[in-house]
Amino acid sequence: MARNMIFELMLAGLAVLAVWLIFFRDDDNPVDKLPGPPRRPWIGNAWELLQMPADKFLDVLVDYTNKYGDRYVFKVFSLRVLHISGPPDVETVLSHSKNIKKSAPYDFLKGWLGSGLLLSTGLHWHKRRKILTPTFHFNILKNFANVIEEKTQDLVKMLKEKNGADVSLMPTISDFTLFTICETAMGTKLDDDQTSATVDYKNAILNIGLQMLCRISRFWLHNDFIFNNSSRGKEFAKTLEVARSFADNVIMDRKAQRAQNKGEAIADVTDGIGTKRRLAMLDLLLEAEEKGEIDMDGIRDEVNTFMFEGHDTTALALTFGLMLIADHEEVQKQGEKSMTNLPNLHDIGESRNEKRKSLDQSEESISENDFITVTRRKTKVRIRSDLFDIPTTEINMQNEEVEEENYVICITSSQCLPKQMAMAKLLRTNNHRNITKIKYKSPFKVLVQFETLEDAEKLNNCPKFRELGYRCEKTNKKNICFGIVRGVDLELKEEEIMEILESSAKILDVKRLKRTNSEGKWVESETIRIRFMSTSLPDYIYAYEERIYEECQTILGDSEHVTMSNLSDMKYLEAVIKEILRLYPSVPFIGREITEDFKLGDLLVKKGTTVDVHIYELHRRADMFPEPEKFMPERFLGTEMKHPYAYVPFSAGPRNCIGQRFAMQEMKTTLSELVRHFKIVPKVKGARPRVMVDLVLRPVDPIYFYCFEYKVENFMYTKSRMIINKIVFFQLTLVAHNFLNECEKRKQIPFYSKMTSND
Known part of the structure; x- marks a missing residue:
C-alpha cells in the first residue's frame, strides 16, 4: 500500500513538473524588453488570446503593430512570440538559412498536409524541394498556358451567360482555380458531375482554416491528445477526411490514366532536341515513386499541399484583384495618365568645386549649372507612352533658389559666360539699360534684374544673345526645381515631350541636354531636363499610358491566344497584380520557430522563440509605400523598391513560394481575358469587405460585381x-x-x- 502511494505521488510530481516546464518556466529572455500588450503573471497574454474573436484576429494584430511598432512581443505562458514588420528584420528572418522551421501552429495541419513542402523542414524539406523544383520549369509553364487559357475561356463563357447579373466572386473564381490546378499540375480533368465533390472540398478547406484559428486561440487544445478527443477534434477529423479523399481521387485518376496509356504520354522520353522531357507535378511524383524516391503517403502530402496552395491562394488574389479593378475603371480602360515615381530629394552635400569636378569626369558634360548630375543613388524608372516607349531611365534632381524679383532674366549657356565687366559691356553694347543688379550663380548662369518689365522683355528677346548661344528666360518665382531624365529617344522633340508630360507641379519647359562625343564635339544626348515651378520636386510626373485593356489589345493584336511572350510584355498588368498582392497578400503572416540563436539587429533571439512576420502590415508601411491604403499600380512601373524585403507576397529567401511563377501566369491570363471581354463594375462603389485570417487572408463578407460584355467590336x-x-x-x-x-x-x-x- 505504501509503495503504491509513493508511486502515485511520484507520478503526480512528474506531471506537475512537466506542466511547470511547459507552461510556467520563465527564464530570462532578451525579447522580454520589447513592448507589447500588458502581461499577466504566469499566463502572460493567454487571456487576451482567448478573448480574440476569429474575425477580429487580424484587426487586433494590426492595432498592436500601430501601437507598439515594428517589434513587439506576445507571451503565452513561457512561449514568446516576436512579431515583426520592419523590412530589415523581415530580411534577417526570411533569408536565414538555418531557421527555416515553421512555427508550432503549422503542426495542427499535419493530419492533412503531413510532411509536405509547406510543413517539412531540414534535410527532408531540401529533398522534396529538389524533387519538385522542375515542376515549375519554364517549359512546363508553357505547356500549362493552353489549359489555363481554355479554363479562362470557360470562365468568360459562364460570365457571359449571367447577362449582367451580379456575380459572387469567391465561389466563382474558386471553382475556376481548382479546375485549373487539377488539369495543369495534377493532369486530371474534373468532370461536370464532380461539382458536388468540388463544393464539399472547398467548404472543407474553409472549415479547416476556421478550426485551426479556433485551436490557436484555445491553448488547452494545442495538445494533440486533448484536441483529438474533443468535439472540435472529431469535427476536424471529418473535415480532413473530405479534403483527403478529394485529393486521393485525383491521384488515383491520374494513376489509372498512366496505366491505361501504358506510359505513352508520360514516358521518360526526349523532347525532340535531346533533352529529357519535363513532367507536370503529379506525373513527376508518380515517377519518383516508381524509382523509390517517395512513397504514396509522400505523394498524398504534396498533392494536398499544392491542391490547397495552388487554388485557394490564387482564388483569393483574383477575388480581391477583381474587386479593386472593378472599383477603379481607369485601370481597366484608357486612363490617359500614369505616374512615374521620382525619388525624394536629399542634401547632396558637395561643394560647387566638387560638383564641377564630377561634371568634368561625367560621360555627359552637362553645362547647365545647379542641375549638374551628382548621383548618390541611382533610381530606375520607366516612362511609357502611346507615342513612345522610353527604356529604363535614370532620374537625378537638384533644386535651385531664385530670388523673388518682378523683372529678372536668367542667362544660361553651355560655355562659360563673360565675367562681370565683360558682361556689363555686352549689355551696354546691345543697349540694355535700367539694370539694378547682376548676380552670378555660376560661370554658366547669371541673373540680371531690371527696373521695368519692358527692359526685361528686351533682353529676353535679344537676337545677339541667341547668336552667342545664350539662353534667356524670365524668372519671377521663388523656387525652381530641375529633374533630369536619361534614356529618352532622340527622335522625340522637346515640344512632343512637353505635350505628353504632366505633373502636380507646373512644368515650365523641357530641354534636351548635350554631351561631347568621341571627337569632342557637342551633340544631343538622350538626357532631358524638366524644369518645375515649385518649392520642391513633385512626387510624380505623368505620361500618357495604356491601361490593361489597351495594353492587352496592343500586345495580342489579331491573335486569339495568349502566349508566355505576350504575358511577359504586359508590364502594366503585372504592376496591377503586384499592387493587388501588396494590399491583399494571400498569406498575411509567416511563422518561424527559431532552432538556432541569432541576432535581429542588436537583439538576441533565443532558440525556442516563435517569430511571426507580418506581411500585411509590412506592405502598408507609409515609409515604403506613400499613401499605402490607395490602389496605385504605378508604384511598380519600373521604380526600385526602397528595401528589397519591403514587398514579399510570395515570401522570400530559401523558403520562398515554389509556385509563384505559375500563380502570376494564371492571374495575368485570367485578368487580361476578363478585362478584354467585360466592363467590370462593383455592386457597391468603394465598398471594401471585412477581412480575416485563417490559413490565408479571406474576406468575411461576400464580394459581388457585374460583368457587362462589350457590345462594340474589339x-x-x-x-x-x-x-x-x-x-x-x-x-x-x-x-x-x-x-x-x-x-x-x-x-x-x-x-x-x-x-x-x-x-
Missing part, C-alpha cells in the same frame, strides 16, 4: 473587318472597272445608266 475584330472591307471594296471596284471596259469595247451602254435616282 480591336482584333474591327481591324480584321477593316481589312476585309478594303479587300471587298477593291474587288468590287475592279469588277466595275472591268465591266465598263468590256462595255466600251462592245459600244454598249451599261443598263444602270438609265436608272433613275428613285430606282
